[in-house]
Amino acid sequence: MPQTRTFATMFNSRGYNRHLYLLKEDNCGGLFYHENNLVSGSLEALIQHLVPTIDYYPDRTYIFTFLLSSRLFIRPYELLAKICLMCIEQQRLNEAVLDKGKIRKFTPKIVQLLIEWTETFPYDFRDERMMRNLKDMTHKIATLDELHRKTMHQMTQSLIRKLTTLNQYEDVLSKLNASVTDRLTVLKTKPQSIQRDVVTICSDPYTLAQQLTHIELVSVLCIITIISYNTCFSDLKKTSNLEAYVEWFNRLSYLVATEICMPVKKKHRARVIEYFIDVARECFNIGNFNSLMAIISGMNMSPVSRLKKTWAKIKTAKFDILEHQMDPSSNFYNYRTALRGAAQRSLTAHSNREKIVIPFFSLLIKDIYFLNEGCANRLMNGHINFEKFWELAKQVSEFMTWRQVECPFERDRKILQYLLTAPVFSEDERRIPSVFMKRHTFRSIIFQNNRN
Incomplete structure (x- = not known):
């Protein structure tokens, strides 16, 4: 053979x-x-x-x-x-x-x-x-x-097993989307029904980072196959499963923002922020850059960033370091350096934990897209530009290597269920703090009435 x-x-x-x-x-x-x-x-x-x-x-x-x-x-x-x-x-x-x-x-x-x-x-x-x-x-x-x-x-x-896995992944996505929609409807109509939060479900930030890695690795396993299938990336934006992966990134960002904004007291909000900083740092240590970027994005949303008094209660040194690592300046130079380091660690790793590399997916797609758009598929003589496709394949092959890693962390169904189905507020960022703002308003009215 x-x-x-x-x-x-x-x-x-x-x-x-x-x-x-x-x-x-x-x-x-x-x-x-x-x-x-x-x-x-x-x-x-x-x-x-x-x-x-x-x-x-x-x-x-x-x-x-x-x-x-x-x-x-x-x-x-x-x-x-x-x-x-x-x-x-x-x-x-x-x-x-x-x-x-x-x-x-x-x-x-x-x-x-x-x-x-x-x-x-x-x-x-x-x-x-x-x-x-x-x-x-x-x-x-x-x-x-x-x-x-x-x-x-x-x-x-x-082959049949692989195709079955792909079909099951799509079915799960469909059911999760329906579940999230139903729960969000309940949240909007009966906000008092919210009795759980991420810290209650998982008090250990390191465990949460591990469960996020589970979700990312399952998604990556299916997504890279779909990237490869979609005509060398010209139709990536039209692909439902890729859209679902982008939606997962957005969902995690808004989940972070929602969890931070929900508590009424500043000290509780500060505790949640510190919790997610630790989750983000562990994601970085694991090599899960996609979840790391999603968490940072959520913490930089306007409803969170404008909580000045809450941020004043927090030592932000760890968060500043993480933001520096994912700084978009110079075409994400710091992130790309960290990614190369993680990739090198993966090559010489002796355990599955050390082999994990989950790139910032949106940037990977952007890199592939611009490489594809920047070079012609055919040369003037009608030949296929194999040199171009060599470069494309080189980028995709790295991702193919990373997808083959088995997640070494034990699955926690309760945490995974919460991460995937907990209601989060929509992209209209004014809705994110609506519940806790109503509580603040109610408390303010009572306080003023008592004073009067």
Whole structure:
């Protein structure tokens, strides 16, 4: 079976180098190299370069980059059908008498290619046409070589599990959104019904940071698949699951603001602010930059920042350090430095906790979007600009590495349920302090009446 490298190591070089990985004769028909790096090629030649033969298997770097970018030029199910046809023609699989020796050498390589495709881009196979083509190929392979029947079955079962997870994630999102809407309606009509707050549910800020990391890692697992599927990022803003992930960021920000503004007394609000500062600091230590940024955003909202007397009761040194780390100036230079440090720690880590890297997702999407918009997909001669897609794949591959980490923290269903469904006020920031403002007004009237 051809050996493959991890995502963490496969993009360390400048580009795809033919002398490192080209196992067949140096035939560059339709492909253009610069300093031994593949920079462009016709679609037909690039597809041909993906198809394994008896003595050649494409490098994983090339497989990932081409499968990621090819959907701009050919639909995945059409690509799979074309690969199948090329294999049949090249290996003469339709002939009455087959060379079983050659078949035994070729079969492991096409099996490996299918495994890499289903593992890296499972979302492609939600298309029934794609699944039908896959079944046709696996049936053909099993017919030619009985030894790989079990491998094909395991691959298919693994793919089905991944697709089931994606479907379940979407169902959960739908149910959570409905639950949040219902609870928010109750909050607006009966504010006195609020009996719980985040500190009551989880008094330990470190535990809350760990539960936030659970949510982020589950989301990332599904989101990166969808990023890869969406035509190299040109339609990212139209993708419902990506919108849901952005909504999660916004929800966490408004949850922080709501929790801070709800208490009537300044000392209680100050306690909640200090609590979220500790949560944010632990998110930073874990490597959960998305939750960190969401918390900082919530604490910088106008309803929170204007609580001057409350902030006066707090030692803000820790918060100032966190704000400095996520400072947007110089294109988020401080954050990018911290992210590189976390990524380096992940590469040399001995535990899953040290491997966790959850980037600030909105900035990642922005980086990918501008890289995509800044370069043409095709060159003047009609060739596909493979050099551009190499850079895109390099960015996405880092995220692919980070998504593979299993969360080492124990799940707390009660805390997770609260984080995902607790009612928060809408984007109209004037609504956020409405409940505690009504309480203040009521207390003020009583106080004035007593004085009178």
